[in-house]
Amino acid sequence: MKKHLSLYVVKGIGLLVIWGLVYWNLEPFANWFTYGFLGLPQEHHFSTALQFFVFETPKVLMLLTLIVFVVGIIRSFFTPERTRQILAGKSEAVGNVLAALLGIVTPFCSCSAVPLFIGFVTAGIPLGVTLSFLISAPMVNEIALVLLFGMFGWKVAAIYLGMGLTIAMVAGWVIGRLKMERHVEDWVYATGPTAGLEDEKIDLTARIQLGRDAVRDIVGKVWLYVMIGIAVGAGIHGYVPANAMASFMGKGAWWSVPLSVVIGVPMYSNAAGIIPIVQALLGKGAALGTVLAFMMAVIALSLPEAIILRKVLKPRLLAVFFGVVAMGIMLVGYLFNAIM
Amino acid sequence: MKKIQILGTGCSKCKLLTANAEAAVKAMGLEATIEKVEKIQDIMKFGVMTTPALVVDGQVKSAGKALSPEDIKKFLA
Numbered sequence: 001m002k003k004h005l006s007l008y009v010v011k012g013i014g015l016l017v018i019w020g021l022v023y024w025n026l027e028p029f030a031n032w033f034t035y036g037f038l039g040l041p042q043e044h045h046f047s048t049a050l051q052f053f054v055f056e057t058p059k060v061l062m063l064l065t066l067i068v069f070v071v072g073i074i075r076s077f078f079t080p081e082r083t084r085q086i087l088a089g090k091s092e093a094v095g096n097v098l099a100a101l102l103g104i105v106t107p108f109c110s111c112s113a114v115p116l117f118i119g120f121v122t123a124g125i126p127l128g129v130t131l132s133f134l135i136s137a138p139m140v141n142e143i144a145l146v147l148l149f150g151m152f153g154w155k156v157a158a159i160y161l162g163m164g165l166t167i168a169m170v171a172g173w174v175i176g177r178l179k180m181e182r183h184v185e186d187w188v189y190a191t192g193p194t195a196g197l198e199d200e201k202i203d204l205t206a207r208i209q210l211g212r213d214a215v216r217d218i219v220g221k222v223w224l225y226v227m228i229g230i231a232v233g234a235g236i237h238g239y240v241p242a243n244a245m246a247s248f249m250g251k252g253a254w255w256s257v258p259l260s261v262v263i264g265v266p267m268y269s270n271a272a273g274i275i276p277i278v279q280a281l282l283g284k285g286a287a288l289g290t291v292l293a294f295m296m297a298v299i300a301l302s303l304p305e306a307i308i309l310r311k312v313l314k315p316r317l318l319a320v321f322f323g324v325v326a327m328g329i330m331l332v333g334y335l336f337n338a339i340m
Numbered sequence: 341m342k343k344i345q346i347l348g349t350g351c352s353k354c355k356l357l358t359a360n361a362e363a364a365v366k367a368m369g370l371e372a373t374i375e376k377v378e379k380i381q382d383i384m385k386f387g388v389m390t391t392p393a394l395v396v397d398g399q400v401k402s403a404g405k406a407l408s409p410e411d412i413k414k415f416l417a
Binding site: 079080081084107109111112114115116118119120187191311 | 348349351353354380381383384385387388389390391404
C-alpha cells in the first residue's frame with residue numbers, strides 16, 4: 001500500500017505541473033488558433049465567438065476536473081453518519097451554522113434526501129437544523145462554484161458561496177422557530193433511531209481513488225452540458241448586442257427578482273447546464289443579484305425535489321420550506337442588486 | 341442460499357446496483373435471491389441513511405454507492 005501511495009503522489013505532482021502549464025497557456029493558444037492559425041479577422045462576430053469557445057471549454061473542464069477531484073477527497077472524510085454525529089446534540093443556532101457548512105462537504109444525492117431526513121430527525125437533530133442541511137447540500141454546489149469562478153472570477157464565486165450558506169442557515173433557523181414538528185409525516189418519528197453503518201477505515205490511497213472515481217463519475221456526466229452551455233454562451237458573446245437584457249433584467253426593473261425566482265423554482269437543471277445561461281444573461285446587462293437569484297432558485301428548489309420531500313413533510317411544512325427558501329433567495333437578490 | 345436485498349426508491353444508481361449484483365451472482369455461480377426493497381418505510385428499518393444500499397442475509401454491507409460487480413463479489417464470498 002505504501003508503494004502505491006508514493007506512486008500516486010509522484011503522478012499527482014507531475015499531473016498538476018502539466019495542468020498548470022496547459023491552463024496558463026489556454027488564452028494565448030485560443031488567440032493564436034483563431035487569429036493566427038485560422039487567420040480570422042479580429043472584432044468579428046464569428047471569430048469572437050470561436051475564440052471564446054476555444055478558450056472557455058478546456059478552461060472550464062480543467063477547473064472542473066481539479067475541483068471535483070479535490071472535493072471527492074474531502075468528501076471521503078465526511079460520511080452522512082459522521083455528519084449526523086457532529087450535528088446530534090448541538091444547540092439550534094450552532095446546529096444551523098454547522099449543518100449548512102456540512103451540507104457542502106457531505107456526499108449527497110437528492111435520491112437520498114428522504115432516508116437522510118429520517119436518519120437525522122430520529123437521531124434527535126432538530127427539524128430546522130436538518131432542513132438547513134437539506135437546503136445547503138444542493139444549493140451550494142461545487143460545479144456551480146467552479147463555473148462561476150472560471151467565468152466571472154473569485155468575487156462572484158465567493159458571493160454565491162456566502163449567499164447559499166446564509167440562506168441555508170437562516171431559512172433552517174426560521175423554520176425551527178415556527179415549531180412545525182407536527183407537520184412532519186407521523187410515521188417518520190415512529191421510525192426508531194437508525195443505527196447506520198460503522199465508519200469504514202480507509203487510507204489515503206483509497207481516498208485518492210475516491211477522488212478519481214468522483215472525476216470519472218461527475219465530469220463524465222456533465223462535460224457535454226458544459227460544452228453545449230459554452231457554445232450557447234459563445235454565440236451570445238459574439239452575436240447578441242450588449243445591454244440587450246438590461247431593460248428587463250437590469251437593476252431598474254424591481255419585479256425581475258421575484259419573477260426570476262418564480263420561474264426558477266419549478267425548473268430543474270443541474271448546475272452545469274444553468275451557468276452558461278447565467279453567463280449569457282449577465283454579459284448582456286442583466287443585474288448580478290437577479291441572475292444569481294434565478295440560478296439558485298433553479299438548482300436549490302425543484303418540482304422533483306418537492307415530490308420526494310412530500311413523503312416525509314406534510315403539505316403545510318413543504319409549502320413553508322419552499323416559501324422560506326424562495327423568500328431568502330429573493331431577499332439576497334435584492335440585496336446584491338442594491339450594493340453591487 | 342444467500343439472500344441479497346437492494347434498498348432504494350428507484351433512482352438510476354439503484355438500478356445500476358441491482359444489475360451489478362445480478363452480474364456478480366452470475367459470475368460467481370452462486371445460488372442467491374435478489375430482492376428489491378423500494379418502500380421507504382421498509383428501507384428505513386435497515387437503518388441506512390443513503391441509498392442505494394446492499395444487504396446480504398439481513399446485514400447492511402454498503403450504503404450510498406453503486407458498487408461494481410467486483411466490489412459486490414467481496415461481500416458475497
